[in-house]
Amino acid sequence: MTSMLRIATATLALLAAATVAHAADPVVIGLEIPLSPPGDPTAGQLIRRGGELAIEYINGPMGGVLGDRKAALAVQDSQGRTESGIAAYRRLVSEDHAVAVTGFFHSSVNLAANEVAKELGVPTMATQASASDITGKHYDVAFRTHVIDPVRVSAWLDFIKAKNFKRVAILAETTDYGIGLAEETEKQSKQQKLAVEFMTVTFDHGSTDLTPLLLQVKAFRPDLLVNIGVGQPMDLMVEQAATLGITPQTPMLVSYDAPIRPQFWQLHPKTGAGLYFIAYYSPKQKLSDAGEWFAKAYEEKYKESPVYSSLNGFGDVLIIAQAVNQAKSTDPKAVIKALETGTFKSWTSSPVTFPRADGVFFHNWSPPVLILQYTAANQDWKEASVIVEHAGSAP
């Protein structure tokens, strides 16, 4: 009898210890980002900076998660490839026990991970991946805090209308991102019955020479060239279009915010002036208190102003922590419910919600879209002219 009692006490003690230990376990938020080519590692690094500072904010000023637990970040490299992306998501869920996975930059990676997320149930949140199907498929697990194709395209159609361009050449890479934007542009221009002639050319993301296509584009005599390449092809196009004499006489619009990165002027010292590009943040925007905290901390740590990728990376991790708090649980289903029904603070002054809206606006929150222009060589992006400012979320 006494030995039985001893065993029972020992077992209870162990269980208690285990529970206590478990209670002290941090709440893990997964970050799936490109850290090596063929993905865009600069984007990944910037998003990571945001995520790391978010953890500091959550564990500091925000006071932790679910009472006294700390938040922790688990990072995996998607390499910008679907196979690696799927593996990374699985690792974050099964090994790191992430309560949600965010950080997605490449659309193809996000789409692939969402298929797995459907089975495993741990929600995903796109930080900078813009293909429609990410939220367009209405998966319960999929969320996004980024500009979606319709909003981006709507912004550049506004630009085209404002400048009265009649002939527009679109060069898109054959990825989900590129094709998605090209198709959306066609669709919206038809809906709006625009009097614009489009020439759409697609190219392989790994192309080493865009000269043949650019020669055809030059022969088309466009008023605007839309550069829908990501990473190397985007840079190649900026240079080759200049060599062939298309730019700067014909303006070029870059479809995402790569020109704000510090390396941009190193790569394009002679060809960057006059370039139009999409951006999602301008220092003239008002930030939330968390956003202000972040901007200050970022400047101190990195000696640079924060950029959109970092801001949104920060915001996403913060939103997830808030959702866990609102759900009072780390159970994925509860977190999903909280995300759908709650209101969250991110880096902008407007609150964030993820309603079950129609079409691609399902579970989506969009920051405003800007079109900026560099008016001089080596210009700081914060000084670039703001040409278009287009509202974010659902119209």
Add this chain to the structure above:
Amino acid sequence: MAALLETRELTKRFGGLVATGGVDLSIEPGEIRGLIGPNGAGKTTLVNLIAGLYPPDAGDIRLDGQSLVGLRPHAIARRGLVRSFQVGRLFGNMSVRENLLLPYLAQSGGSDAGAAQVRAARFLDLTRLGALADAPAKTLSGGQRALLQVVAGFMAPGLKCYVLDEPFAGINPTIKDAIIDLIEQENQASRITFIIVSHEMAIVRRLCRRVTVMVEGRIAAEGTLDEVAARGDVLAAYLGRGWT
């Protein structure tokens, strides 16, 4: 007189087969030694061992008193021991002249190109291949290629000992005579030592004062051709395996 080339207890096994077993060979400087024996006796293996194509399992090989064991073929060639192949190893896409220049330049380390050209010209003359000097070696007839292969060996500066593996196999009499003349000439003029593996007894008789008979990896007899031909056991070995 000290031997130029010696092997002592030279042994090579391939799996379970003893290709050469404890071969003791001694070649005097200036000799033309014949190496004969039935097929599969180990003659080519012996030549390959001497030329450094593969290492022996046991035994030693010495050229001018210095061991050759462990040296790579190119180093052995530079010491003055050159061999020709049964199946000609010519550089078909290189010209005849280039085939001749290579052994000289390889062993002189690329220097002395002038001397190399002079020497090549001399041999082109001797062999009457001069007209084909710039033609690719692969365009030569079979006999001419055999001749070229033999001649290329003579190009080595500092050549001391030339091992020829079946140089006369399947070539016409005119070329055979040319090769024989060349061997005799270089032997007399420059005291080059020769080891000649061959089945052509008439030629062996003419060229070689002494022959070594190998049977089943071992030396069965040594002496003049008539001496060894008279030995019953040698005949039996040959007849048992058949003449070629």
Add this chain to the structure above:
Amino acid sequence: MFTTELFVQTLIAGVVIGVLYALMALGITFIYSIVKMINWSMGEFYMIGGYLQYLLIVEWLGTDLWWVAAPLSAFGVFLLGYLLEPLLIKPMFTTAVERKDDYAIVVTIALLLMLRNLAAALGGPYQRTPGSNLPTVMLGPLPESGARLAAFLCALAAIALFYLLLKKTWLGLALRAAAQSRIGAQTAGVDVFRLDQVAFGIGVGLAGLAGALLAPVFMVFPTSGVVTTVKGFEIIVIGGLGSIPGALVAGVLLGVVESLGASFISAPYQNVYGFLLVVLVLLVRPTGLFGERTRQA
């Protein structure tokens, strides 16, 4: 859209890129002809050539002395190959390695991964460029970037010099001999192991030169070698393994086919046209346009 001017422009562009591809392929085919193995890490030596060029220009020489930096970068890569060969490749010949081809594949792929990750670790994943101040030049009707044209001309010069090396020097004689008969060359007194080292060094040096010349054109980053390796191998198959004129002709052919196909048929399939050409050659002439079956020495 098809016009004569467009056709000529596209053709010229194809020839320019083709010669640059050929420089890559030359290194691969040359190493194969001597060392009898395929170096799968060729692209990584191209990438290192790019990084060396970037460092030399940015840290020391400045953009305008690119033509001084390029041979230096190429030499640096040569040295790297020369030093790596005895460690990694030579054991294939000196120790009793079974299945040499498998060994070569494993070793060179391991080298590929190691170099790529080393570059990413040391330099970061970012794209860099040494920049170029060369002006745009008109090649007939085609405006061509100065840097690309310079790379094209230097590549032609390098190929010519390489050809002279092979045909006119004693080293070239030894290399040609070893390519045709390894044992024959050894027996003639050529130290084939030292030659392997030199040949490997020269082969990767050619790739390094291509990388240095193209650094301002295609930019420098850890995986910049990937595409060039693929092109290099396509060219080998088309031109014939071990054939130097084959590498040049096939390179130009590939460049032109890709260029014309992308312009006049369909752009996104640019790389596919090259593969179709490869398949065609394999069906019609499996040893390549200039290839011949060399006897194993």
